[in-house]
Amino acid sequence: MTAYVRAAARAFEMSMKLRAVNPFTNFGWLVFPLIFVILGLALLGGGGRTAYAILGGGLLGYWGMAYVEGANEIQNERWSGTLEQIMGCPTPLAVIVVGKLCSSLLFGALSFLPAIAVGYFAFHQSLQNIDPGPFAVSFLVLTFAFFCMAVTLAPLYAMWRWAFSVTNGFEIGVYVLGGFMFPISHLPSWLQLVASGFAPTWAVRSLYAATGQPFGHDYALWWAVSIALSCAYLVIGWFLYRMVDVRARATGQLALA
Amino acid sequence: MNSVRIFFRTCWFQYRAMFNWATPIGYLSYKFLQPVGQILFFTELGIFATGRSNALYFALGNALQLTAINGIFGVVMSVGNERQFGTLPILLGSPANRLVTFLGRAFVHVLDGIAGVAVGLVLAVVMFQIDLSHANLGLLAMCVGIISLSTAGLGLMFGSLSLIMRDVFVIANAVYYLLLVFCGINIPVSRLPEWAQVISTALPLTRGVEAAREVVTGASLAKVSGLIAGELAIGLAYALIGYAMFRWLEHQARRGGLQEAY
Numbered sequence: 001m002t003a004y005v006r007a008a009a010r011a012f013e014m015s016m017k018l019r020a021v022n023p024f025t026n027f028g029w030l031v032f033p034l035i036f037v038i039l040g041l042a043l044l045g046g047g048g049r050t051a052y053a054i055l056g057g058g059l060l061g062y063w064g065m066a067y068v069e070g071a072n073e074i075q076n077e078r079w080s081g082t083l084e085q086i087m088g089c090p091t092p093l094a095v096i097v098v099g100k101l102c103s104s105l106l107f108g109a110l111s112f113l114p115a116i117a118v119g120y121f122a123f124h125q126s127l128q129n130i131d132p133g134p135f136a137v138s139f140l141v142l143t144f145a146f147f148c149m150a151v152t153l154a155p156l157y158a159m160w161r162w163a164f165s166v167t168n169g170f171e172i173g174v175y176v177l178g179g180f181m182f183p184i185s186h187l188p189s190w191l192q193l194v195a196s197g198f199a200p201t202w203a204v205r206s207l208y209a210a211t212g213q214p215f216g217h218d219y220a221l222w223w224a225v226s227i228a229l230s231c232a233y234l235v236i237g238w239f240l241y242r243m244v245d246v247r248a249r250a251t252g253q254l255a256l257a
Numbered sequence: 258m259n260s261v262r263i264f265f266r267t268c269w270f271q272y273r274a275m276f277n278w279a280t281p282i283g284y285l286s287y288k289f290l291q292p293v294g295q296i297l298f299f300t301e302l303g304i305f306a307t308g309r310s311n312a313l314y315f316a317l318g319n320a321l322q323l324t325a326i327n328g329i330f331g332v333v334m335s336v337g338n339e340r341q342f343g344t345l346p347i348l349l350g351s352p353a354n355r356l357v358t359f360l361g362r363a364f365v366h367v368l369d370g371i372a373g374v375a376v377g378l379v380l381a382v383v384m385f386q387i388d389l390s391h392a393n394l395g396l397l398a399m400c401v402g403i404i405s406l407s408t409a410g411l412g413l414m415f416g417s418l419s420l421i422m423r424d425v426f427v428i429a430n431a432v433y434y435l436l437l438v439f440c441g442i443n444i445p446v447s448r449l450p451e452w453a454q455v456i457s458t459a460l461p462l463t464r465g466v467e468a469a470r471e472v473v474t475g476a477s478l479a480k481v482s483g484l485i486a487g488e489l490a491i492g493l494a495y496a497l498i499g500y501a502m503f504r505w506l507e508h509q510a511r512r513g514g515l516q517e518a519y
Contacts, residue, residue: 023424027431035434042444043306052305165283166290173294181298182305 007091011099015073019107025069033061033111034118040181041123051127051211054119056181059204061111063174066146067167070104071153073097074244075164083158087248094241097154101147108146129212134219138210141223142203148230149199152237155244179204183213199229260357267361271335291326292377293384295319299443300385316385317473318442320377321404321466325433327370328363328408328461329415333429335362336416336503340423346516349507359503360496362416363409370405391475400469403485407461407492414499420506421515441466461495464488 019025040053074097077083086096119125156163167174175181177195183205184195195201206222209215296319303315339345348358378401381387389397415432419425437443439453440462446454457463468476468484478485510516 023427024430027427031431032434035431035438039438039443040302042438042448043302045306049306162280162283162286165280166286169283169286169290170294171291172298173290176294176298176301182302186301186305 004091004095008095008099008102011096012103013099015100015103016106019069019103025065025107028065028069029061029107029110030114032064033057033115036060036181037115037118038122041119041125048212050119050125051208051213052181054115054125054127055112055207055211056175057118058112058115059178059180060175061115062105062108062142063146063178063180063200064171065104065108065111066101066150067153067171067174069107070101070150071167072157072164073100073104074154074158075161078158087245092241093245094151094238097151101150101154104150105143105147109143127211131210131212134206134217135210137223138203138206138219141226142200142207145199145203145226145230148233148237152233152240155237155240158244159240159247174198177201179208183208183215197229199226199233202226202229260354263353264357264361264364267358268364271362271365274335274338287326288373288376289380292320292323292373292380295323296377296381296384299437300381303443312385313387313473314470315443316381316387317378317470318466319437320381321374321401321469322436322440322442322462323373323377324370324401324405325408325436325462326373327366328405328412329433329436330412330429331366331369332363332409332412333416333419333425333432335366336413337419337425337429340419340516345420345510349511349516355504355507356500359413359500363413363496366412367402367405367409370408371401374401374405389473392473393475393477396472396478396481397469400465400472400481400485400488403488403492404462404465404469407465407488407495410492410495410499411461414495414502417499417503417506420503420510421513436460436462439463459491461488461491464491 034057037053037057040056041050044050044053074083074093077086087093116127119127153163153167157167176187176191177184177198178200179195184192184201187195202222203226205215206219206226209217209219209222296316299319300312300315304312339348351358378387378389382389411432412429415425415428418428422428439449439457440446440460441457442462446457446463446467449457464484465488468481468488471481471484
């Protein structure tokens with residue numbers, strides 16, 4: 001167990017170093033949220049909906065880092081020609097991916113800093129009426145949901161090149177389903193049903209409720225649903241990692257997908 | 258005659274490169290899922306912010322802006338990938354006419370961009386019941402074609418940076434999303450601060466989208482001809498600047514030995 005923690009920690013450390021000098025990572029957490037916060041504040045203006053612009057911009061950056069930077073790590077190893085070495089070493093692939101994902105989530109969490117800064121300095125708007133306890137727990141639940149989604153998506157990207165194209169193509173659609181910049185109650189009912197199977201949606205709802213949005217205070221229920229869905233993703237992810245491992249060794253086509 | 262042959266061969270290889278890499282599912286996801294996601298997100302955000310009566314504004318603007326997927330991402334990466342895949346020194350070493358090679362990089366993306374906008378417009382009609390009954394569809398198609406050309410001009414300009422830059426995809430991303438802010442796609446240009454309005458007048462899409470919006474409400478060619486001519490001129494200017502940059506940066510890349518610096 002200690003060996004696994006050490007391997008994950010090393011993967012995290014190496015990944016942090018690589019990300020710190022990667023322009024795409026820095027675009028993802030620094031510039032990308034800014035554009036959406038500006039757009040959001042220009043459209044939504046001040047008042048009660050400010051949170052959707054500021055937090056929304058941060059959420060977009062956070063999710064982008066989780067699914068592009070984190071989940072795509074296996075694909076990046078393939079393109080760097082290092083995937084065979086990782087697969088061939090005694091440490092399970094999932095352990096390495098977890099370390100790398102933690103670093104992408106840490107960078108993703110930074111997205112909220114430029115979002116809050118541009119809101120405050122450029123538009124004189126800030127997050128108000130924050131209920132600190134529920135807000136902090138909601139943020140942790142959201143992080144867990146993003147983590148589980150990225151863990152599950154990573155082996156999909158490794159097996160099928162088109163899987164990333166599909167998720168990347170639907171990136172902005174995820175903003176809709178997650179309710180990142182407007183409440184999903186605004187959407188047609190069939191789309192709300194689809195969104196309810198998406199773990200971050202529930203965590204995002206509780207996050208906005210903790211900033212004074214009129215959703216009620218069913219925090220425990222929202223957190224429970226989000227965590228349950230996230231755990232379901234992890235179970236699916238476990239099977240997918242097994243599949244990647246078996247396929248890679250059986251076909252020897254690890255570098256070719 | 259030789260230049261024509263090079264142009265069409267470049268277009269053909271560009272087409273093959275694009276579709277050999279993209280699996281059908283991957284390609285269709287960019288052609289359908291991205292338009293669905295973008296139109297749905299920005300239209301619902303616009304409705305949340307301003308009310309359902311403005312759905313047309315957001316749906317139409319974002320459907321038209323989809324051309325930038327090809328015009329910016331496609332064109333920038335078609336030049337940028339030469340470096341990533343190690344073929345840039347071969348390209349720069351060839352005696353082929355640079356202008357023809359350069360324009361051939363963009364042409365397939367212009368056509369694919371037009372197809373992307375057509376998909377976007379159909380989705381906008383289906384999802385938000387956009388009323389195109391007053392529109393002169395031929396004139397709207399012309400606006401779409403011109404927007405695709407002008408956006409590709411901007412893409413060529415930024416694509417040429419890949420001769421000396423490794424991470425041009427970051428620039429493509431930034432430009433794509435900034436167009437959503439500055440070009441009257443989601444925020445009317447008149448509502449932008451003055452400095453931002455100056456930027457928007459110097460960008461492709463701004464006039465083309467404005468012309469298309471007027472055409473949808475029934476405007477004639479005479480009424481939008483100034484906007485269309487302006488859009489064409491902007492696109493041409495960017496393409497020319499891009500070509501000049503391409504030649505200059507090619508020279509810099511040769512001098513600095515940067516062609517293979519990846």
